[in-house]
Amino acid sequence: MLFVRKNNSSSIYSKTNEHEYFIKQLHKKFLSNKNEIIKFKQRLIKTGKAYLFSAQTSKQVNLTLLSQQKLLSLLKVHYQNWLNFTVRIWVVWNSSEYFSELTGHLLEDKTRQCGQEAKLSQYLKYISTPVKKSSILLLNEKLNKYKAGKKIDLDKVYKDFLWMPCGDLHGEPWTKKQFLEYVNNFQISQDDGVMAIDPSQDLHLNAEEKLLIKVNREMAYLRDYRDEIRRRTVYFARFLYQEVARRFNITYEDLMLYSTPEVFELFKGHKLLARELQARRGDTIIIIKNNKLKVLVGQDRDKMLKEIVFADNSEVKEIKGLVASKGKVQGIAKIVSLDSDLKKINQGDIMVAVTTHPEYVIKMQLSSAIVTDEGGLTCHAAIVAREMKKPCIVGTKIATKVLHDGDLVEVDAEKGIVRKI
Structure with missing residues (x-):
């Protein structure tokens, strides 16, 4: 696995054959047994709750009073919960697009076969609607009502959603001013007027085809759940990492250049050198191989980039x-x-x-x-x-x-x- 940060934008790469094999295994797993997607969903939600809870602890206690050992223990528990959650959201992130495309093609073929082309948009709306609304849709609903003149407690909405911009540990929560600017610029969304229709009966779908639609809708929800838990957790985890930065006299921005194992090493008195931090502020490669992580900068980074074969898109029209x-x-x-x-x-x-x-x-x-x-x-x-x-x-x-x-x-x-x- 390869993480490439260039011009402050990060991309993740894997070998094409490995990715294709991974997707095939997920296809086999979720479409061979109707209970697999439910079991996976339950495990993901359980690990998501544990991940969020481990971060919320940092807001519920006075971190400045904790011993070094206790603070390190909190970090390690949070990191383990992050790993448990991440391996599952990796499945969602990699497969939701695949199942969505597969389901879309299925409906296009079936509507032609059954002479139901006129209903395709209604079927697509059904299969693309998550089984449960995400936080961003709930926020939009509240702001739609507010913009329509209905009474909405914006202070409460702000407190409920201030974590929304925290996509990663670099992100910062909304200030009250930023939230009100967001509200001021928000435009009322109109319903598209398309009624969602379950295609199962009209298109005479078999058991496997029905299961594909179920898997797709569950993945749509889990994709949103994954993002919500990640953002809410990051909001709370920031307090934990801010305390680490304070204790070791490091700026929060510099701490974000450390890998997690390197953060743990701080408690043993090992800091990264200033020149290494300076190098990491530029373009960086992180390579994970055999469960070991390595950060490449400078000549090592450039050498690795030359060895990677990227797709040539220069002639694409x-x-x-x-x-x-x-x-x-x-x-x-x-x-x-x-x-x-x-x-x-x-x-x-x-x-x-x-x-x-x-x-x-x-x-x-x-x-x-x-x-x-x-x-x-x-x-x-x-x-x-x-x-x-x-x-x-x-x-x-x-x-x-x-x-x-x-x-x-x-x-x-x-x-x-x-x-x-």
Whole structure:
């Protein structure tokens, strides 16, 4: 496994054959027994609760009064819970897009066979609707009501959702001012008017096909659950790491350049040298092999990059993906790799992102269309775009690599194609 951070944007790479084998095994596991997805869901939720609880402890006690040993113990418990949760969200992150695409193709084929093409959008809405609403949808519902003139306690909403921007330990929670700016810029979302219909009866689906739809909807929920737990936990874990930084006279920003094993080494008196920290502020590679982690910078990083064979997208003329929300528009592409890139988005621009997050919603409302590298019919971008009735193509894999800021592009979300004009 390879983590590459370049220009403050991080990407994860694995060998193509290993990834394909992993997906095949997940397909076999979840579609061979109807109980497997339920058991997996239960385990993921259980480990998610433990992960969140271990971080909440840091807010419930006075960390400054803890002994070094007790603080280290809290860190190790939190780290183990993170590992237990992460191995399961890795399954969701890798497979939800696959199952979404598989389900979409199934419905397209079945509607043609059964002469039900007119209902395809209703079937797609059903299979792409999570079994339970995520926090971002609940937040949007509250703000829709507030914008419509209904009485909503914004102070309570702020306290309930201030963790929303905490995608990782670098992220910071909303200040009250930032939250109110978000509310002020929020636009009311209209229902798309499409009624969700369970396709099972109309399309005469067999047991395996019905199970595929169930797995897809459960994965849609777990994908959102994964993101919510991660953000809520990060909000609380920040207090824990801030205390570590204070004790060892390190800035929080520098501590974020340490790996977890290196954080543990601080308690033995081992700090990273200033020159190593300086090097890690630039482009970095983290390689994990045989359960061992290594950070590469400078010449070691450059040598590794030369050994990796990346796909050549220089001759790509058309970008293809899944239609998540129909429509066809032309506009100026703006590439969003980091949260800081959101400020580039102006009214009518086309947002081209690796993926989207809750804090992207305001800029998604300004965009005329949304295109993502990652995701399936049940991802955040797809769900929000349908609510906003904006053209959206997801799962292109290469859009952010092929397109550049300022490109005039056409998003044909009838056929799932993005073209440079």
